Amino acid sequence: MTNALIFGSTGAVGSQILATLLSSPTCMTLTTVSRRAPQTQDPKLRAIIETDTAKWGFSIAKFSPTPSVVFNAVGTTFASAGSVAAQWAIDHDLCVENAKAAKAAGVKTYVYCSSAGTSSSLSPFALTPYAKMKRGVENAIKELDFDNAIILRPGMILGREIPKNKWLEDIFDGLKRISQGLQDKWGMCDLNLLIGLSKTNEGCVAQDQTVIGRAAVAAVEMVEGAKAPSKFWILEQSDIVKLGRDEWKD
Numbered sequence: 001m002t003n004a005l006i007f008g009s010t011g012a013v014g015s016q017i018l019a020t021l022l023s024s025p026t027c028m029t030l031t032t033v034s035r036r037a038p039q040t041q042d043p044k045l046r047a048i049i050e051t052d053t054a055k056w057g058f059s060i061a062k063f064s065p066t067p068s069v070v071f072n073a074v075g076t077t078f079a080s081a082g083s084v085a086a087q088w089a090i091d092h093d094l095c096v097e098n099a100k101a102a103k104a105a106g107v108k109t110y111v112y113c114s115s116a117g118t119s120s121s122l123s124p125f126a127l128t129p130y131a132k133m134k135r136g137v138e139n140a141i142k143e144l145d146f147d148n149a150i151i152l153r154p155g156m157i158l159g160r161e162i163p164k165n166k167w168l169e170d171i172f173d174g175l176k177r178i179s180q181g182l183q184d185k186w187g188m189c190d191l192n193l194l195i196g197l198s199k200t201n202e203g204c205v206a207q208d209q210t211v212i213g214r215a216a217v218a219a220v221e222m223v224e225g226a227k228a229p230s231k232f233w234i235l236e237q238s239d240i241v242k243l244g245r246d247e248w249k250d
Contacts, residue, residue, distance in 0.1 A: 001027045001220055005067035005107075007056060007074050007098055009047075010034050012157055013113050014073030016213025018045075023250075024217065026224075031067065033059055053094050057101030069109040069220050070102045084129045092133040096140045108147040109223055111216050114138055116155040116237055142232050148223045151234045152216055154207045207240055215244030 004021055008014035009032035021027040022042045031046045032038055033056050038047055050056060060067065074095055081087035095112065102110055117125040118135040125131055141149050219235060222228050222243075235243070 001069055001217075001224065003029045003031075003065055003067050004069050004071065005031045005033070005060065005063070006071045007033055008072060008113075009038050010036055011073055011075065012209045013154070013212050013216075014071070015039070016210050017071050017073060017216050018213075020213050020217045026221070031063065053090070054097075056094070057098045060098075060101050060105040060107065063105075066106045067102075068107070069111065070098075070107050071111045071113075071216060072098055073113045073216075074098070075113070078130070088129070088133055091130070092136050095137045099137070099141050099144055103144045103146060109150070109220060110141060110144075110146045110148075111150040111152070111220060112137060112141055113152045113154070113212070113216065116153045118153065138234075147231065148228060149232045150216070150219045150223065150228075151232075152212060152219075152240060153234060153236050154212045154240055155237045157207060157209050157212065207237060207244070211244035211248075212240055213244070214248050215240040215242075218243040218248065 001021065001024065004027055006014055006017055006021075009018045015038065018030070018032065018038055018040065021030050022040065022045060028044060029046070030042075030044055031048065033048045033050055035049070035051050035053065037049055038045070048059065050059065060070070072095055074090065076087055076090045078084065078087050081090060099110060099112070114134045114137065115131065118131045118138065119126065126135075138151050141151070215235060219228070219233065223233075
């Protein structure tokens with residue numbers, strides 16, 4: 001990770017990827033491309049402000065040297081976008097174009113922050129537009145055939161940068177005060193069971209945004225150490241907790 005690039009560095013997960021990379025001795029040069037400046041400064045950080053997101057992907061080819069790894073943590077909400085079409089343009093179209101541009105520029109490793117439940121046939125969530133957006137990006141990245149691709153599928157994202165679903169976050173924060181393991185075990189799918197959205201308790205937990213950001217960086221370190229299980233590697237929630245919290249070493 002001597003030369004890394006982040007899209008979405010001002011968001012919840014992207015800001016944690018940024019903070020983790022800035023503290024990493026293996027990352028020598030870090031570039032961010034975003035609509036507003038990151039809330040941090042560092043000698044090895046080059047922050048590029050570009051309000052026209054259509055130009056983001058094209059910027060990769062201009063970097064010298066080419067980034068060895070690109071992190072894509074771009075995402076918005078329906079409430080912020082205003083419509084499914086507007087959200088699709090960001091969460092799907094922009095992310096796919098950025099991945100294509102990275103491949104064309106010769107990027108070897110591509111990391112994408114997706115969402116839990118995007119491919120589960122057992123959950124009604126998989127049929128939602130949001131899940132289809134994320135699944136479409138995952139499939140596009142797989143078809144591009146990077147030397148290495150990492151897909152993170154976090155559950156509910158917790159942290160101070162997340163204003164939405166505040167009542168749910170309070171529930172999970174309360175569980176964490178009792179027991180971290182209780183928070184991990186209960187998770188979002190148990191909530192779905194309670195309100196009747198799911199008949200299975202498979203796969204979902206709530207993760208702190210810091211844990212997700214660290215897991216993304218830890219996964220790349222495993223790739224560079226030839227320890228990744230496959231060239232197209234999907235990190236489910238349990239993998240994220242393992243890499244970003246249980247096995248994480250500052």
